[in-house]
Amino acid sequence: MSVFSDPSFDGHEQVVFAADLASGLRAIIAVHDTRLGAAVGGCRMYPYASEAEAIDDVLRLSRGMTYKSALAGLPLGGGKSVIIGDPGQDKSAALWRAMAGFIDSLGGRYVAAEDSGTSVTDLRAMSQYTxxxxxxxxxxxxxxxSxxxxxxVYVAIRAALAHRLGVSDLEGVRVAIQGLGHVGFALAQMLKSAGAEVLASDINFANLLRAESELGVTPVAPENILYEDVDVLAPCALGGALNADSISRLRxxxxxxxxxxxxxxTSDGCRLVDRGILYCPDFLINAGGIIDVHYQRSGLDRAGLREHIESIGDRLTEVLQRADRCHRPTGEIAEELAEELLGAQSKTLKQPLRSVA
Structure with a gap:
């Protein structure tokens, strides 16, 4: 399968493949856009069913990182890496050494962070070599x-409720969370602390049991969580949950x-509009992690981190208001706004060319 003909290819600057027989590494790095800086994005490890599936995922994820960083006001480009493998069985010191060498071969054009299937421990292991x-x-x-x-996401939920329902607090608001990993569990904690009623599911029963016992969430079977009668649905697992079939059954x-x-x-955004469902673009509202990574990488004073993350609510409100005015999908509006910001910010970074004698 050609990368260039993949439906998710979007003028990516660089797509690189690596294999290491000794460690079993099979990986792809996709650099989508570096107009604002190095392409920063998570390193995902997942047992993809095919190479084509892995290519499509890394292309889509890296493009999303470009827009995520632009909307968050970060001087970063968009990139992503994927390792084809089972994170429960295939990790090893040799694998991380090989992956670190792969990342290092790009000379800083791509910077890796945590993602699904990888952890802080894994990143620390790679940091020994790059x-x-x-x-x-x-x-x-x-x-x-996380x-x-x-x-x-919590800030975005509050902003969306204020925009759609005029609700100023979360007392009694019903939220269904799909996925109780590091992010989903933390989100459930915040929502419960604010007085929300939280329903949740996870394919890992231990995660669900922990959330039920520690937080008091209402457990729901994974196959039913998308269709609960709630005010807010929060998909916090893998992508692709919203499609023609599931959207028709959302409540x-x-x-x-x-x-x-x-x-x-892409057409699923229109389906949500047709059903009157307010969609908060994922690449806009899940930017808290990359903001945190930027503060770590740049050594910025973390006293300003929370305020920066809370600005996601303001940016989301801007997108929702624009979408209301032109009756178009919020995802399209968010991408257009990101392109506006990319153009404006990249112009300020350009320096005059020096002539060479």
């Missing part, structure tokens, strides 16, 4: 950016979750 990894600093969460991702008025690439197809 400086082009981030997200493992000695922060209040040990470098884990709580910051959850905070951004939530707002969709706002942390998962990347929640729409299976």
């Amino acid at each position: 400086e082009h990894v981030s997200g493992f600093a000695a922060t209040e969460h040990g470098g884990d950016p 709580p910051s991702t959850a905070l951004g 939530a008025g707002i969709v706002a979750g942390a998962a990347n690439n929640q729409l299976r197809e």
Whole structure:
């Protein structure tokens, strides 16, 4: 399968493949856009069913990172890496050494961070062999950016409720969370603390049991969680949960979750509009993690981190208001706004060319 003919190819600057027989590494790095800076994005490890599936995923994810960083006001480009393998069985010191060498071969053009299937421990292992990894600093969460991702989604849920329902607090609001990993669990904590009623599911029963016992969430079977009668649906698992079939059965008025690439197809944004469901673009509202990584990587004072993450609510409100005015999908509006910001910010970064005698 050609990368250039993949439906998700979007003028990517660079797509690189690597294989290491000794460690079993099979990986892809996609650099989508570096107009604003180095392409920063998570390193995902997943047992893809095919190479074509892995290519499509890394292309879509890296494009989303470009827009995510632009909308968050970060001087970063968009990139992503994927490792084809089972994170429960295939990790090894040799694998991380090989992956670090792969990342290092791009000379800083791509910087890796945590993602689905990888952890702070994995990033720290790679940092022994390359400086082009981030997200493992000695922060209040040990470098884990997941709580910051959850905070951004929480802020977005509040903004969406204010926009759609005029609700100023979460007391009694019903939220269904799909996925109780690091981000989903942290989000459930915030919502419960604010008085929301939280329903949740996870394919890992241990995660669900923990959330039920520690937080008091209402457990729901994974096959039913998308269709609960709630105010907000928060997809926090893998992407593609919103498609022609699932959208037709949704009962939530707002969709706002942390998962990347929640729409299976671009046209699914129109389907949500047709059903009157307010969709909060994932690449806008799940930016808390990359904001946190940027603060770690740049050594910025973390006193300003929360305020930066909370600005996600203002940006979302801007997108929702624009979408209301022109009656178009919020995802399209968010992408257009990101392109506007990319153009404006990249112009300020350009320096005059010097003539060479």
